[in-house]
Amino acid sequence: xxxxxxxxxxxxxxxxxxYAPVGxxxxxxxxxxxxxxxxxxxxxxxxxxxxxxxxxxxxxxRYGPNRVGxxxxxxxxxxxxxxxxxxxxxxxxxxxVVHFLAPLAxxxxxxxxxxxxxxxxNMVLVDYDAGALFFFAVGAGTELSVFMxxxxxxxxxxxxxxxxxxxxxxxxxxxxxxxxxxxxxxVGSLSTTKIVEAQAGYHWFGLPNWFVVTPWGFAGxxxxxxxxxxxxxxxxxxxxxxESEIIAGYYIEYSGFKFALFFLGEYLGLFAxxxxxxxxxxxxxxAPFAFLEWVPSWFWFxxxxxxxxxxxxxxxxxxxxxxxxxxxxFAWKFMLPMAxxxxxxxxxxxxxxxxxxxxxxxxxxxxxxYILLGRGLMEGKKLEKRTYQFAE
Amino acid sequence: MNVVFAIIAVVTIxxxxxxxxxxxxxxxxxxxxxxxxxxxxxxxxxxxxxxGFTQIxxxxxxxxxxxxxxxxxxxxxEPAQQPIISxxxxxxxxxxxxxxxVLVYAIGKSSIRxxxxxPAAEVTVRQIGDALMNKFVLPLxxxxxLLTAALIGAVIIAMKEEKK
Amino acid sequence: MSPLAGYLILSAFLFxxxxxxxxxxxxxxxxxxxxxLMLNAANLNFIAFWRFSEHPEALTGxxxxxxxxxxAAAEAAVGLAxxxxxxxxxxxTNVDEVNSLKG
Numbered sequence: 001x002x003x004x005x006x007x008x009x010x011x012x013x014x015x016x017x018x019y020a021p022v023g024x025x026x027x028x029x030x031x032x033x034x035x036x037x038x039x040x041x042x043x044x045x046x047x048x049x050x051x052x053x054x055x056x057x058x059x060x061x062r063y064g065p066n067r068v069g070x071x072x073x074x075x076x077x078x079x080x081x082x083x084x085x086x087x088x089x090x091x092x093x094x095x096x097v098v099h100f101l102a103p104l105a106x107x108x109x110x111x112x113x114x115x116x117x118x119x120x121x122n123m124v125l126v127d128y129d130a131g132a133l134f135f136f137a138v139g140a141g142t143e144l145s146v147f148m149x150x151x152x153x154x155x156x157x158x159x160x161x162x163x164x165x166x167x168x169x170x171x172x173x174x175x176x177x178x179x180x181x182x183x184x185x186x187v188g189s190l191s192t193t194k195i196v197e198a199q200a201g202y203h204w205f206g207l208p209n210w211f212v213v214t215p216w217g218f219a220g221x222x223x224x225x226x227x228x229x230x231x232x233x234x235x236x237x238x239x240x241x242x243e244s245e246i247i248a249g250y251y252i253e254y255s256g257f258k259f260a261l262f263f264l265g266e267y268l269g270l271f272a273x274x275x276x277x278x279x280x281x282x283x284x285x286x287a288p289f290a291f292l293e294w295v296p297s298w299f300w301f302x303x304x305x306x307x308x309x310x311x312x313x314x315x316x317x318x319x320x321x322x323x324x325x326x327x328x329x330f331a332w333k334f335m336l337p338m339a340x341x342x343x344x345x346x347x348x349x350x351x352x353x354x355x356x357x358x359x360x361x362x363x364x365x366x367x368x369x370y371i372l373l374g375r376g377l378m379e380g381k382k383l384e385k386r387t388y389q390f391a392e
Numbered sequence: 393m394n395v396v397f398a399i400i401a402v403v404t405i406x407x408x409x410x411x412x413x414x415x416x417x418x419x420x421x422x423x424x425x426x427x428x429x430x431x432x433x434x435x436x437x438x439x440x441x442x443x444g445f446t447q448i449x450x451x452x453x454x455x456x457x458x459x460x461x462x463x464x465x466x467x468x469x470e471p472a473q474q475p476i477i478s479x480x481x482x483x484x485x486x487x488x489x490x491x492x493x494v495l496v497y498a499i500g501k502s503s504i505r506x507x508x509x510x511p512a513a514e515v516t517v518r519q520i521g522d523a524l525m526n527k528f529v530l531p532l533x534x535x536x537x538l539l540t541a542a543l544i545g546a547v548i549i550a551m552k553e554e555k556k
Numbered sequence: 557m558s559p560l561a562g563y564l565i566l567s568a569f570l571f572x573x574x575x576x577x578x579x580x581x582x583x584x585x586x587x588x589x590x591x592x593l594m595l596n597a598a599n600l601n602f603i604a605f606w607r608f609s610e611h612p613e614a615l616t617g618x619x620x621x622x623x624x625x626x627x628a629a630a631e632a633a634v635g636l637a638x639x640x641x642x643x644x645x646x647x648x649t650n651v652d653e654v655n656s657l658k659g
Contacts, residue, residue: 133445141453438603499564500561507558520618550640
């Protein structure tokens with residue numbers, strides 16, 4: 001019973017593919033899977049926009065949107081209709097071809113990366129041998145689209161926002177990839193299905209065998225999540241698109257449907273990178289406790305994804321924005337050394353015998369540099385109580 | 393297979409010609425990005441997965457952005473007032489045509505023309521990692537040193553000098 | 557014509573296009589773009605020969621291309637830093653005008 005519910009989508013795919021002629025079957029099977037992925041993640045995008053606005057509203061002690069539909073949950077439909085019927089204003093001096101292509105160049109890589117995420121048991125679209133490398137490579141393709149959007153608008157502020165966004169994205173790409181390298185090193189493969197399979201099973205004290213339960217995995221997960229927040233330009237790293245700073249940054253000159261495409265690309269990128277974080281550190285589609293294994297695997301993946309999205313919304317509503325130089329300092333002076341030390345910790349963990357010693361050594365190797373580096377970087381700053389000088 | 397190769401070839405050559413002949417520098421850089429993507433597709437077609445993804449990650453994700461930043465920092469995005477081709481262009485084009493002719497002649501005359509197609513090899517990333525750590529460990533360390541030297545050197549060369 | 561010859565001819569075309577651009581354009585950055593195109597054409601040659609070779613498990617072609625991509629990225633970084641430094645001094649990126657050592 002549990003196996004058939006777990007594999008229900010795979011069975012559905014096989015059944016539908018059976019209707020196609022034999023030569024076309026791989027093609028039809030792939031098209032059905034792709035249609036499923038697009039439908040699921042696009043509707044998740046719609047639900048997340050309204051959840052985010054209501055969540056942020058509650059954190060800020062107000063209601064979110066609550067007019068359209070029951071408790072405001074039909075708001076995405078209203079937003080979609082507005083985006084479609086708004087006039088598409090393109091500046092006369094703008095570079096027409098590049099201005100048109102920039103939203104496409106954002107959305108296409110954002111959709112492509114879902115091909116290597118294992119959403120459930122046997123439910124990955126393409127099982128590349130170098131799957132995680134494909135994810136990072138295609139994710140790097142979005143940076144060029146940011147530049148295209150910023151430059152083609154022929155607007156000083158738009159270009160400035162694009163430059164800052166690109167500098168931020170390439171700075172945080174290095175801690176992102178380095179914190180994922182620890183997982184690749186321990187598993188011995190870049191294939192996402194093998195990484196999920198390596199996290200099967202449970203410890204003797206009931207906790208699952210996920211990588212986040214180990215010291216290097218915990219540090220790596222936190223580094224990965226911080227770098228992911230910066231990669232997708234979300235608060236507190238959203239200076240390039242901060243509404244109160246430089247209006248909308250690199251997509252000032254976009255209106256209507258193209259703006260909706262940028263918005264879609266940003267949220268899809270968020271889901272994809274959370275999905276990769278789940279695959280690498282949180283055990284993919286595995287259940288957290290042994291007695292809960294009867295629940296289908298795809299349910300666990302989406303449950304973990306929802307928890308991560310809730311954490312992102314929570315952080316957005318809570319922390320203030322980081323300034324550009326604070327952001328860059330944080331990436332290069334703190335996160336990069338921590339990611340490198342994490343790799344060494346993972347290597348030491350791998351070569352010690354299983355037991356409580358390697359937990360102590362691993363924890364010491366992660367917490368020690370964290371405290372030392374944090375104290376060291378705060379040395380030069382004068383952080384006393386602020387005094388104001390009024391005109392007396 | 394031949395159709396895919398024809399599409400890749402047409403896209404890459406068209407992007408290369410566009411990268412070399414467009415007036416606007418940023419358009420040249422974007423056409424170069426398309427050429428890189430076409431080449432990555434060619435590598436994937438030839439079965440070299442790791443190299444194809446590395447090409448996208450390094451060239452499109454880093455080198456193209458470097459070129460674009462340099463164009464912006466040297467005011468290249470304003471339209472050029474002078475002709476874009478330098479005065480001795482005939483010699484340059486002649487040299488390129490001669491090189492092309494010699495290469496195509498060499499390929500045509502050799503035994504490559506009608507060689508057999510061996511079966512594709514399954515190359516895993518693990519084999520590449522093993523090779524990098526065992527047989528090619530010395531070039532790996534040297535490339536690490538080279539990249540460090542290039543990084544420090546580029547930062548020092550491009551740094552603003554302090555006014556004395 | 558075998559597939560190997562097809563890939564080699566594609567690489568020869570890319571090489572000569574890059575060479576023509578590097579020799580004729582005035583802007584230093586376009587010259588660098590031409591050089592990158594030439595390097596990529598050579599990489600394509602290596603991968604094509606690796607695929608159609610007798611012993612693909614020796615991985616020689618792939619190794620060479622991995623190192624070549626790394627070195628090309630380093631060279632692009634240093635070259636662009638040089639162009640920026642020259643621009644700061646001469647206020648131009650035109651290769652014909654940077655000729656103080658001539659004559």
